[in-house]
Amino acid sequence: MRKNSIKNTRINGEVQKELSNIIRNEIKDPRIGMMTSVTAAEVAPDLKTCKVYISVFGNDEAKKETIRGLKSAEGFIRRMLAKTINLRNTPELTFVLDESIEYGVTMSKLIDEVTHKEDKKDEENEEN
Missing domain, CATH: 3.30.300.20 (K homology (KH) domain)
Structure with missing residues (x-):
């Protein structure tokens, strides 16, 4: 192009x-x-x-x-x-x-979910 x-x-x-x-x-x-x-x-x-x-x-x-x-x-x-x-x-x-904005929002939510799960795992490991 x-x-x-x-x-x-x-x-x-x-x-x-x-x-x-x-x-x-x-x-x-x-x-x-x-x-x-x-x-x-x-x-x-x-x-x-x-x-x-x-x-x-x-x-x-x-x-x-x-x-x-x-x-x-x-x-x-x-x-x-x-x-x-x-x-x-x-x-x-x-x-x-153009669905790029929606795609970006969806990806951002997925990333937030993964980081939230990781934070919970870290907190559980610190408690044990």
């Missing part, structure tokens, strides 16, 4: 910020959950496509509905993005569910 240039990194950040604002303030679709956030945006160097990573707080059904709602509003979101960001091309958006 190619390393992003400074310009591309800046565009990614700006697109991510604007998409967050559009999803939070402009879209009125009830399928899109209130706790939806844009975790990353990867715009291709030719500005033709953009992968948008979405994190949704809720159960699996809420996540699926949010992605469906975003895909159906893709044209509107792209049009709003074109109005707010002056790019040569407005990228075609692809929404991807």
Whole structure:
């Protein structure tokens, strides 16, 4: 994979910020959950496509509905993005569910459980 240039990194950040604002303030679709956030945006160097990573707080059904709602509003979101960001091309958006935050929380809980068990074993050994 190619390393992003400074310009591309800046565009990614700006697109991510604007998409967050559009999803939070402009879209009125009830399928899109209130706790939806844009975790990353990867715009291709030719500005033709953009992968948008979405994190949704809720159960699996809420996540699926949010992605469906975003895909159906893709044209509107792209049009709003074109109005707010002056790019040569407005990228075609692809929404991807980002579960890395949940994975991190799960792993953190597992690590806490293991360290808690180790602490209990140490305490029992000290008592004996």
